[in-house]
Amino acid sequence: MAIHRVAISDEYRGMHLASYLMSSLISMHYAEGxxxxxxxxxxxxDVVQHIVEDAGFVKRGNIKNTDPIDPYRVAFELNL
Incomplete structure (x- = not known):
């Protein structure tokens, strides 16, 4: 399982680079099976939630972790 953490600088906000990046990552991994x-x-x-929903991901629920600030994450899944 690959884990990717990605960030795009605020300088590039509004250029839709996150959508392009998400599409490219999915395509690259799809080619690998x-x-x-x-x-x-x-x-x-809300920004990341919007990006993944636009990419076709479906909200599946919450994940609990040990983060003391916010111990829950919203989980999304895409099956092709």
């Missing part, structure tokens, strides 16, 4: 993708993010991170 990957057909199931999962993403989790903070409950307050």
């Amino acid at each position: 990957v057909r199931s993708y999962r993403v989790d993010t903070f409950r307050t991170n």
Whole structure:
């Protein structure tokens, strides 16, 4: 299982680079035979939630972790 953490500088906001990056990552892994993708993010991170939903991911629920600030993440999944 590959874990990727990605960030795009605020300087590039509004250029839709996150959507392009998400599409490229999915395409790259699809070519390698990957057909199931999962993403989790903070409950307050509306930007990432919007990006993954636009990419076709479906919200699956919450994940509990040990983060003392916010112990829950919103989980999304995409099956191709």
